[in-house]
Amino acid sequence: MDDEEDVETIGEHLYSRIYPKHKDTAGKLTGMLLELPGPVLSQMLQDEAMLSAAVEKALRALQSQEPSKITCKDADVDDVSVSSDSLGEQLFELVDVYNTGHSQKITGMLLEQHKEAVLNLLSDPKLLEEQVNLAVKTLKEQHVEDTDVSDSSDADDTERLGEKLFSLVEEMDSLHANDITGMLLEMDPADLQQLLSDHTMLKVAVQKAQSALHA
Template sequence: MDEALETLGEQLYTRIYSKHKEAAGKLTGMLLELPGPVLRQMLQDEAMLTAAVEKALRALQLEQEPSRVSCKEEDNVSASSDSLGEQLFELVDVYNTGYSQKITGMLLEQHKEAVSNLLSDPKLLEEQVHVALETLKEQNEETDFSDVSDADDTEKLGERLFSLVEEMDSLHANDITGMLLEMEPAVLRQLLSDHTMLEAAVGKAQSVLDTGQ
């Protein structure tokens, strides 16, 4: 465990111990599976910490009472999707992704049994939240550049780059743009959205041209 996480663990343990002496160690361990930024926020936000501890306690009780879990699984079949959705949203919201509603919707597309498993398995839930988050981010990137298809991706990026490079160095705009287009499309998009980064890349290309002449 790295030092930062260890410090967070100690701080969490101290806060949890005052209310849940017997289970403090286990609860702290469960919460430490959450991402670092979420844990730091919890230490500053009492309500968020309390909610997370209560959820961890419920998960702990389920682990300790396997006989009741089997009955609960039967109940869950008749449980309404609404209540499952609410419980899932509460857990997803702890990760503070900014996409809680969308991620919950994506996870609820699974079978009811799979959703119930997520409610009782924090590790599985964390994995699925990350996967859903990545998918959402990719979708957002695609929408940002929806006008650029794979076939003419580089061509359009090249046109946009050329017009910006021409403002900086009209004499060598063609050569510089050609050099920049050897980079990955993702890097080129960054250059288009970050002027400082573009200036640095153009400067490097100019140095290469000067050396070559």
């Protein structure tokens, strides 16, 4: 009962904070945020910036559901190509909330599903949490196997990855390409391979690196 009362109280606080800016969708947005873990919600109520960011994420997820009802049946090619990019970014932001340390890799794994399945993840926080936990478990199992692989050619691989990465980063930010590539090269080789094969993930990673540089 205490838990239910806590959720109800937090829900009321959240609703009163969200309503002034989002009158039409305050109820839905509050419901979506209430699916997040309790400690995260408590922190949101104390941190205005964190709350605003979470509301924006929920709002984008909510908006992405509207066209999907039409486009799932008769989507044209342009809609699919445009939305796949934004789907990746929305999914990454939601996955990043769980602070697994593998947000990019997990997002890439989840994006391998059908578009409808990804849309379900964006609208169902419980399902997303289950999928994230499963992905973390899979990654841990893979990591154990990877430790047995010989690493004699690691230096060569890193150099080759660095060259490919630099050429892609240079197209996005030629001014800071060296710095950004250096930051990205600190990631696991498997993560780097994911970035090279997934333009959306690379774009998100570059944006995070740019933010870090400017900060």
